[in-house]
Amino acid sequence: MKIQSIAKLAHKFNPIIKLLPKSLQVLLHSSARLKFMDEFVKNTGASFVPDSKWQRTLWGLKFQSPLMNSAGMFKNGDGYDVVISQGAGGYIGGTSTYNPRTGNIKHGIKLPFITLPNSHVSINTLGLPNLGDEILSKKVITNNKTSPIGWSLMRSPDYEEHIGLENLIKSLWMYHDNPQIDFIEINESCPNISVNSENITNRLVYIAEHFLSKRTRHLPVVVKLSTDTGIEVLKQILDVLFQKRYDGVNLGNTSTNYSYTRQYISPTELALYDYYTKNFSGGIGGISLRDKSFILCDEAIKYREFIKPDYEFHVIRSGGVFGLDDIKASDAIGISMNQWYTGYFTNYLQNGGEVYKREFSS
Numbered sequence: 266m267k268i269q270s271i272a273k274l275a276h277k278f279n280p281i282i283k284l285l286p287k288s289l290q291v292l293l294h295s296s297a298r299l300k301f302m303d304e305f306v307k308n309t310g311a312s313f314v315p316d317s318k319w320q321r322t323l324w325g326l327k328f329q330s331p332l333m334n335s336a337g338m339f340k341n342g343d344g345y346d347v348v349i350s351q352g353a354g355g356y357i358g359g360t361s362t363y364n365p366r367t368g369n370i371k372h373g374i375k376l377p378f379i380t381l382p383n384s385h386v387s388i389n390t391l392g393l394p395n396l397g398d399e400i401l402s403k404k405v406i407t408n409n410k411t412s413p414i415g416w417s418l419m420r421s422p423d424y425e426e427h428i429g430l431e432n433l434i435k436s437l438w439m440y441h442d443n444p445q446i447d448f449i450e451i452n453e454s455c456p457n458i459s460v461n462s463e464n465i466t467n468r469l470v471y472i473a474e475h476f477l478s479k480r481t482r483h484l485p486v487v488v489k490l491s492t493d494t495g496i497e498v499l500k501q502i503l504d505v506l507f508q509k510r511y512d513g514v515n516l517g518n519t520s521t522n523y524s525y526t527r528q529y530i531s532p533t534e535l536a537l538y539d540y541y542t543k544n545f546s547g548g549i550g551g552i553s554l555r556d557k558s559f560i561l562c563d564e565a566i567k568y569r570e571f572i573k574p575d576y577e578f579h580v581i582r583s584g585g586v587f588g589l590d591d592i593k594a595s596d597a598i599g600i601s602m603n604q605w606y607t608g609y610f611t612n613y614l615q616n617g618g619e620v621y622k623r624e625f626s627s
């Protein structure tokens with residue numbers, strides 16, 4: 266059976282699944298996601314190349330469209346050929362950590378996750394499962410590279426902060442040594458780690474001194490922040506990014522602002538939303554982030570125009586991107602690249618491997 270048909274079938278059964286006890290619903294969503302992803306990464310059948318008018322060049326790297334996956338979709342570096350053959354602008358693997366991690370098991374459920382399809386929202390409490398940087402930094406991501414490859418990594422929460430940072434630096438050098446990797450994204454936005462701007466800026470200074478300023482090849486580094494980041498904190502972080510010559514910012518990651526998101530949840534899905542956020546917490550992706558990511562990017566671009574760094578610094582948007590209208594809105598304010606996760610799979614349900622074709626063939 267085609268992978269898209271499996272996804273459609275699961276979607277069709279959703280009204281029945283909704284009648285089950287909520288713990289069972291979470292179990293079904295979580296295990297279905299794992300099974301689906303196992304099949305999805307093998308599905309390399311598409312072949313769509315967006316018209317050259319959609320190309321974007323960032324840091325001298327040519328992306329075939331202004332839309333690509335966001336981090337976390339391919340944590341172990343699979344799936345490049347799948348999404349690039351569909352027309353994705355580029356690819357990003359990870360988030361990975363120095364040490365291998367199995368991710369969260371909560372209330373007996375491995376890698377908890379739900380989608381709320383009527384609300385266009387996803388919530389995940391995966392907890393950074395990945396094979397670890399020793400293995401992943403050596404991975405051959407594709408034998409058929411046509412578009413840029415980024416890698417997302419973060420300080421492992423399994424170590425005390427300073428050791429974790431030292432390990433992150435070791436990991437950064439490992440990816441520096443992998444010529445397939447064209448750019449790095451440092452994930453400073455895991456929903457399970459509190460956002461404290463002073464800690465973040467200190468870490469960013471440390472990373473700049475021990476890695477950024479010592480790079481011996483062209484390897485742009487961007488920092489991904491949470492969409493819950495306040496404007497003043499964003500400016501403080503941007504000051505450090507400009508001073509230390511980071512190459513960009515990604516705004517941003519999932520939200521843990523459950524009360525804000527609640528207004529976006531369809532009445533038919535509120536009970537499951539409340540149950541999940543109360544029992545599993547987790548990071549929210551999807552439509553409720555559309556305005557947040559847009560406003561944060563807009564602020565970052567205005568601040569960049571005000572500070573005028575004398576080098577190439579890009580603002581990347583992630584959060585609530587669902588299609589061409591979002592890309593046009595991003596283009597209008599100078600966002601350089603868009604990433605999607607929840608929107609990608611929402612569209613995949615309708616269009617299968619033609620997700621990018623639907624957006625960029627017009």
Ligand SMILES: Cc1cc2nc3c(=O)[nH]c(=O)nc-3n(C[C@H](O)[C@H](O)[C@H](O)COP(=O)(O)O)c2cc1C
Pocket residue numbers: 335336337338340359360378387388389391393417452489517518519549550551552554583584585586604605606607608609
């Ligand atoms: C299942 C899942 C896993 C994710 N894992 C990561 C991750 O490992 N690293 C990361 O930076 N973001 C991760 N994210 C966040 C997404 O990259 C994205 O920033 C967020 O979901 C907002 O985009 P969206 O509204 O298109 O979903 C994950 C999101 C989901 C739904």
